[in-house]
Amino acid sequence: MRSADARDRPSRNDSLTAQLSTVIGGPVGDHALIGRVRFWTPMRVLMAFAVVFLALGWFSKAGCIQQTTGSDGGLTLDWNNGRQYVAMCYSDTVPLYGAERLNEGAFPYKKQWTESSPDGGTQTRYMEYPVLSGLYQYVSMRIAKSWDISPLPGALQVVVYFNVVAFGLAMAWLVTVWASALLAGRRVWDAALVACSPLVIVHAFTNFDALATAFAATGLLAWARRKPVLAGLLLGLGGAAKLYPLLLLGPIIVLCLRADPMQRTPRNHLGLRMRDIDSWSTFVAWVRETPYRVEFLSARPLGAATVTASAALATWVAVNLPIAVLYPNGWQEFFRLNTTRHADPDSIYNVISSFTGWPGFDGAIGYAQQPAILNAVSLLAFVAACALIGYIGLTAPQRPRLAQLCFLVIAAFLLTNKVWSPQYSLWLVPIAVLALPHRRILLAWMTVDALVWVPRMFYYLGLDRKGVPEQWFTGTVALRDLAVVALCAVIVRQIYRPDEDLVRRDYVDDPVGGIVDRMSDPLLPWLPEPLRPRVAPPRG
Structure with missing residues (x-):
């Protein structure tokens, strides 16, 4: 809003921002006119912040695209002596260019190849990413190859490819910041932590997850603007890039179940x-x-949730169906790898094994063997966590905000899953800012999460090259997990004590709630007694 008398003023009500504002003259004055600046509007300031931090993110990866002369006299990447780990510049996009056979100009999911497995056997491989992420890599590869034959200044093809990928991911993160700022409502400056997160510097270009965060954020924005079909379309596209945006449908359905179906x-x-x-x-x-x-x-609330879920499912099917029909083996590769994959180094299961010597639920199994018990345990743990979150959403004294439940669901997925790749933490950033706008708490968690990258890189370097022991890495992972659990605990406390929620001050209900925003909050007599909302005790 250009004229925003109700806009949150962090330089006056947040101690951290008040201290930082002394660099530019101190907190805003009591009689300042808010919302009258012609050019430097909050959105443009946030975009400028995001560009600066994305530039820092690119420079953090630049060490891994430096060229050197190989033994044959030709140009090659300078990854000698574990440079990608020592310089902490590793990005999946660089080795995947050759590993996924993109350098051959092959179409993902159609191209197959045979490679050796760690257990001494061989296996047939295909593109391992969901369809939209795989197609994004293919389009980026075609642009890089076109650049290579153009009269423009050249470089190694993989270097051009990385820069093309990084440009698209930067645009996706700018969309994420834009949507987060609009979702924040009167607290538009909360989105500054999305633009200036330390995780942006470390992981914006580690993998392709910024595509999914853009679709997830814009999907929630469409829901907040009461456009359920568009919300489903965007969340479905996000699910075709990474599956996590589809998890946001669960909180939407829970809140619509709780809303008064006869209100409109x-x-x-x-x-x-x-x-x-x-x-x-x-x-x-x-x-x-x-x-x-x-x-x-x-x-109607439940009808809107049904439309959104149906549109999301239809969109996901529409994107995946052509690839699944034409190249079924390539399309299944993503699901096959996630089924046979063992516990990731960043998972809680590997942390326990690292400190206790526990062999895992399945014991010692081969590389290609499916960890059936681990798969079942992680799935059941996530289902149980979702059931608990649904119980919280239905029984809280006041209907929770959508961002609060979304954060709990995504955090539960990451904590219980057997895979937590480091860039997955980007999923939490925009949702965390909307769910818990406490800058000191969020900045502390983001810093801890970003610093996990340091021992991770030196653990991969190996002890023979002066790396660090495994427990140094898994210890920081445990601290990261504890920080996320602490955020969940604070959010649950504010759900049951909505008077402590900063977003709900000044008679605000739920800026992300869409159709359920400012709706009545009935006791839901059609639900069993244990699932009905608790009546808040009188205060004062």
Whole structure:
């Protein structure tokens, strides 16, 4: 809003920001006119912050795209003596260019190759990423190859490829910051932590996860703007890049279950029912009424959630179906690898094994063997966590905010999953800022999470090259997990004590809530007694 009398003023109500503001003259004055600046609006300032931190992120990876002369006299990447770990510049995008056979100009999911496995055998491999991420790599490769034959200044093809990928990921993160700022409502400056997060410097270009965060953030923005079909479309696209945006459908459904279904009663445009169609003309009339039918359904909370979930599923299927039909083996590779993959070094299961010597749920198994018990335990643990989050959402004295439940679901997925790749922490950044706008707490967690990268790189370097022992790395992972658990505990406390929630001050309900924002919050007599909302005790 250009004129924003109700806009949050962090330089006056947040001690950390007040101290930082002394660099530019101190906190805003009591009689300052807020929302009157013509050019340096909050959104443009946030974009400038994001560009600076993305530039720092690129420079943090620049050491891994430096060129040197190889033994044959040709140019090659300077990854000698573990440079990618010593300089802490490692990015998956660089080795994947050759590992996924993109350097051959091959189309992902169609190209197959045979490689040796650590157990001495061989296996047939395909592109290992979800469809949208794989196609993004393919398009970036085609641009890099076109650059290579153009008269423009050249470099190694993999270097050009990395820069093309980084440019697209930077645009995706700028979209994430833009959507987060709009979702923050009157607390627009909370999005500064999305733009200036230490995790952006470390992981913005580590992998392709910024694509998914952009779709997830814009999907929530569409939901907040009460556009359930568009929200489902964007979340479905995000699920085709990384699966986590589809997890956000769960909190949406829970909050719509809790909302009053009789709060809004729109006009009934449903003149025809499916069973009334007995001719071509009535079928045409039924099709013409479809937009009104969707409007009628989406005007009610549970109907809107159904429309969003259906649109997300349809979009995900529409993106995946052509690849699944044409190249079924390549399409299944992502799911096959996630099934046969053992506990990731960053997972809680590996942390326990590192400190206790525990052999894991499945004991000593081969590289290609499926850890069936670990898969079942991680799945059941996540389902149990989701059930608990659903219970919290239904029984809290006041309906929780959507961002709060979204953060709990994503954090539960990461904590219980057998894989927590370091760049996955980017998933939490925009949701955490919307769910818990406490700058000191968030900055402390982001810093701890970003610093996990240091012992991780030196652990991969190896003790024979003056790396660090495994426990130095897994110890920092344990600290990171404890920090995320602490954030979850604070959010749950604020759900049950909404008067402590900074977002809900000044008569604000839920800026991300969309159709459930400012709706009545009934006791839900149709639910069993244990699942009904608790009546908040009177205060004062």
